[in-house]
Amino acid sequence: xxxxxxxxxxxxxxxxxxxxxxxxxxxxxxxxxxxxxxxxxxxxxxxxxxxxxxxxxxxxxxxxxxxxxxxxxxxxxxxxxxxxxxxxxxxxxxxxxxxxxxxxxxxxxxxxxxxxxxxxxxxxxxxxxxxxxxxxxxxxxxxxxxxxxxx
Numbered sequence: 001x002x003x004x005x006x007x008x009x010x011x012x013x014x015x016x017x018x019x020x021x022x023x024x025x026x027x028x029x030x031x032x033x034x035x036x037x038x039x040x041x042x043x044x045x046x047x048x049x050x051x052x053x054x055x056x057x058x059x060x061x062x063x064x065x066x067x068x069x070x071x072x073x074x075x076x077x078x079x080x081x082x083x084x085x086x087x088x089x090x091x092x093x094x095x096x097x098x099x100x101x102x103x104x105x106x107x108x109x110x111x112x113x114x115x116x117x118x119x120x121x122x123x124x125x126x127x128x129x130x131x132x133x134x135x136x137x138x139x140x141x142x143x144x145x146x147x148x149x150x151x
């Protein structure tokens with residue numbers, strides 16, 4: 001059996017959360033992009049002088065020649081920009097990468113998650129069945145990430 005959809009290589013995927021791990025020092029960075037994954041990786045490695053990865057590679061002489069496309073991997077994907085930002089925040093909170101010191105991301109607290117949960121439910125005017133389904137899905141997703149939300 002075959003899939004009706006064509007396979008999309010990672011380099012051409014967009015709306016992804018990705019991780020970069022330095023081949024020499026092991027420090028990590030987590031980011032998101034709406035554009036092709038390969039485009040953003042090349043910016044980090046060669047053009048974006050404001051990138052934390054570019055700054056790290058420039059400052060660490062032992063790291064500059066060892067990092068390439070293989071140091072990057074896709075962690076997650078999303079269908080909208082808002083969900084992409086939330087997923088990026090989950091991964092940053094879970095992995096606590098060293099190069100994400102002051103990078104902007106959505107701060108996730110228990111109050112925020114509860115607010116978001118009830119906002120979605122009230123906005124969509126969902127029935128009790130969907131409320132239970134969303135609750136179980138959110139709980140399952142958090143358990144998959146092995147993520148504990150602290151306030």
